[in-house]
Amino acid sequence: MNTLTIAWKSIRQRRVASLLTALSVALGVTLMVSVLVINGVIDRMFNQTASGYDLVIGAQGSKLQLILSTVFRVGAPIENLPYRYYTELKKDPRIEEAIPFTIGDVTQKGGFPIVGTIPRYFAMEYVPGRHFRINNEGKFLPGTWDAVIGSVVAKQNNWKMGDEFQLVHGSAEMGHVHDEKFKIVGILAPTGTPNDRTVFVNLRGFYQVSGHEKPLDEALKREAAFFGETVDEEKLKALMEANAAHDHSGHDHSGHDHSGHDHEVPDAQKEVTAILVQMKGDRLRGFTTINFQSEVQEANQAMAVNPIRQIGWLMTNIVGNIRTMLIVMTSLIILVSGVSIFVSIYNSMSDRKREIAIMRALGAGRTAVFTIILSESVLLCLGGGLLGILLGHGLVFIASPIIEARSGLLINPFAFSSIELVLLPILVVLASLVGFIPAMTAYRTDVASTLSD
């Protein structure tokens, strides 16, 4: 009969107290594991989502707001950029790819964000080494009034191929519903990124939606102001007259299907909310990106933001702090559980002194009885810890469909965090610390006086 068997026998003897003690450890570990698993998912999502492009270019303002609205589709976008800025930018020989984004509308059902973009967006990697996948018959926005929807949108809105929907400007409940309808021509496979909760519409169609094109005179004046040019009044007059031939903003759009008659909106009337930029080059790409970013900043027209840096800032200063706080809280729970192990074993010592004295009389050394008590503490902690790990992953397993439905986060409940591997040795150390005093009590037991009591 070895030390562990003897310790296990003692635990079983006090099974109710032992079970409650181990459960308190399990509870702390369950919470910590849940925090770690979900944190791992959030961490991956934040760090990988913006991996397909080097820079996000938008109107001057809050860098974080630009990244949140463009990459994570959260919050309102900042000001728009003239479309000409995009057309000139994509001519830059250092740029491999420039993808325009227009953001601001949502779906009436579910309030999912709508992004107007071009089919080439789907050729970019959404996380390193992963490309968008679409359903078998799906296509990446070939037509003006085509839409591709994320997996969560399809699931929650119960939208299928061929379904049509309208865009809402502003909020889903209060906003203005545009008349034009977009048709679903593709459903994306789950990506575990905000793309799952996004509706992509063809940029050309987006511009053709009533009210999306800026009034020509206003657009030209704004464009001129943006580029520091003066407005040629005669040219403006001529353009206005030509535009009057098809006064898009003048006629009533309600009740007629725009998808039947495409009309190209003049570039001057178009705007983009953001431009995703992928630089050329391989080894020197980082250097080129920094130079290009500086140039954009110096031109003082727009801002170029490195999404990774902004996400890093967000992770360190906001998400990281919340994570740290949660880990500290769960660590404290585990610590309190450790104290309860101490109390449980320590309280049992007065009853068990006789047993220890008997073992000593039978020839057990002081070290042997010390080890038996310490083993008890370690077994309780490890048992509780292993149970907590199982319960933690079980909890995430149960919660993952709910989290997935609400946030679009793809959670693997059985993904192990490296911290979990450290957790068990930490529990052994904790058990050794809390078991030390009761073990010393056993070590110092006066055999003769205890047996004579």
Next chain:
Amino acid sequence: MSLLLENVKKSYREPNGSTLPILDIERFELKENEQVALIGESGSGKSTLLNVISGITAADSGKVTISGTEIASMAEVVRDRFRAERIGFVFQTFNLLPAFSALENVLLGMSFSRKKPNRDRAKELLALVGLEQRLHHLPKQMSVGEQQRVAVARALANQPKLLLADEPTANVDIANQETILQLLRDACAQNQIAMLLVTHSQEVAKQFDRVETLTDFNKVHAKVSL
């Protein structure tokens, strides 16, 4: 295994600071395979004497020599192992571990020696004391007589050379007293184990060929005439 006590003194310090002498033994010897009953009244120091012999308690002075080795000269770890391997102990209150079955209590007795606990031998010993049907019973599921028989089996577990029995029949009924005494005497005789049994009972003591009396802090050497 022979046992020799020479000028062994032991006293306890009382709460008021004075000392209370318990043992003052000029000479006491137990020869190999000998069985001796040591008689004394309650509080006369019988249990203290057994504790001193087994090394559980250190004597204030004098020598306790077992088979030529002085107990006090051993390091505590060596003394503990010596006790585990060479000395069997039977207590008045059985001192079985309540969470352990009869078999496990015997195996526990084997756990602190260098030999690997032998399950078959533990079963044999329990069969020897007539408990082959009670291997997996907990102490609380057995009568006091059965519990003491488990304690006897445990004391024999490591094939000791010296068996110390502290009032082994004091807490059992008369029928079991006979059984337990006979078990102890037969087992010691068959396995060449020297036995020192302390008792306050003349009835128990008279079954031994050699009986010694331990009076309060008096020398143990007079043979009691029955």
